[in-house]
Amino acid sequence: MFDTGLTALLTRLDGIAIVEAGYGAGMYHWNERGLIPTPGAWREAFIDLHGESRVTLTDAGPWAGRLEWQRSRSYGIALCGNVREEFVRERRHIRTDPRGTFELLVPTAGSAQVEQAAGAGEIRSGTLALCDVDRPLTFTHGEEFQSVALIVPGEAIYRRHPAAARDPQAFDGTVGLGRLIRQTVLTLQQEREHFSEATFDIACEQLLDLLCLVVEGASDSAPAAQRREVEAHVRQYVRRHAADPDLSITGIARVLGWSARYLQDVLQAAGTTSRDLIRLERLRLARTRLASSTWDNRSIAQIAHASGFASHASFATAYRREFGVTPRETRGDRRGKS
Numbered sequence: 001m002f003d004t005g006l007t008a009l010l011t012r013l014d015g016i017a018i019v020e021a022g023y024g025a026g027m028y029h030w031n032e033r034g035l036i037p038t039p040g041a042w043r044e045a046f047i048d049l050h051g052e053s054r055v056t057l058t059d060a061g062p063w064a065g066r067l068e069w070q071r072s073r074s075y076g077i078a079l080c081g082n083v084r085e086e087f088v089r090e091r092r093h094i095r096t097d098p099r100g101t102f103e104l105l106v107p108t109a110g111s112a113q114v115e116q117a118a119g120a121g122e123i124r125s126g127t128l129a130l131c132d133v134d135r136p137l138t139f140t141h142g143e144e145f146q147s148v149a150l151i152v153p154g155e156a157i158y159r160r161h162p163a164a165a166r167d168p169q170a171f172d173g174t175v176g177l178g179r180l181i182r183q184t185v186l187t188l189q190q191e192r193e194h195f196s197e198a199t200f201d202i203a204c205e206q207l208l209d210l211l212c213l214v215v216e217g218a219s220d221s222a223p224a225a226q227r228r229e230v231e232a233h234v235r236q237y238v239r240r241h242a243a244d245p246d247l248s249i250t251g252i253a254r255v256l257g258w259s260a261r262y263l264q265d266v267l268q269a270a271g272t273t274s275r276d277l278i279r280l281e282r283l284r285l286a287r288t289r290l291a292s293s294t295w296d297n298r299s300i301a302q303i304a305h306a307s308g309f310a311s312h313a314s315f316a317t318a319y320r321r322e323f324g325v326t327p328r329e330t331r332g333d334r335r336g337k338s
Contacts, residue, residue: 028070105148126172188204234266
């Protein structure tokens with residue numbers, strides 16, 4: 001319920017129920033729960049919330065798009081779901097409709113592909129992703145996907161932590177501060193009718209403080225057992241993708257839902273680095289292939305390349321340093337025993 005003396009006005013806009021709560025100079029808005037009546041109304045409301053863009057909706061059945069939002073003069077939250085959508089915000093859109101905002105994406109069901117700057121990856125329930133709305137962005141998902149986006153002023157991010165604003169960020173939303181942020185965002189969306197504008201803004205500002213703590217690596221203080229679990233996930237991922245020539249700590253962090261800095265600190269605590277770990281797993285993969293008759297028809301240079309190494313010479317040097325023998329000797333030992 002709202003504070004005593006609050007004036008509520010219910011209006012209808014293209015079939016969408018909008019509630020406006022007056023608070024002197026400010027104004028807090030939210031729409032009623034329920035379906036947006038048509039794809040056209042959904043698209044118009046979506047662009048109004050997120051900025052001028054190309055929004056492509058693909059109907060796979062009866063229209064069931066869901067879009068629920070609330071916003072003050074400074075902050076906003078929007079729940080989106082039950083649509084097959086491609087959202088593309090290009091430089092031309094940004095020029096005509098600059099927003100000066102960031103969005104923290106909090107998926108609750110399904111998965112989506114997000115591309116911004118040089119980064120691209122999948123987000124799903126449990127992942128948090130921070131994106132700059134005034135940089136080219138592509139966001140694609142199916143009908144099973146649902147998420148809540150926290151919309152915040154860019155200047156508030158820059159003021160608190162400039163590093164958080166430089167590149168897209170991904171975080172784990174299942175433990176520690178990430179979990180607290182995720183739960184708070186979802187509560188703000190679900191309980192919108194019980195917030196005044198002042199309360200809503202204060203909660204959003206506190207969320208930003210927590211978010212910047214995560215960027216600063218506050219999760220580094222996580223229990224040792226959790227760090228060991230994260231380390232195991234990283235090692236497993238590197239082992240499975242060692243042959244990928246583009247494998248990097250940034251890509252690993254994006255997929256696993258942690259910050260690159262946190263993963264680097266976890267590996268450092270374990271006595272290694274992402275570069276050393278990737279090189280070691282590639283060397284082990286190459287050694288397995290050199291010792292396998294299945295790879296007899298490939299040259300050593302081809303095996304090195306197929307195992308993720310760009311240079312045969314650097315591979316041979318690293319191989320001998322790690323295993324004490326040359327790649328040719330490993331292959332010769334196997335053939336000599338067969």
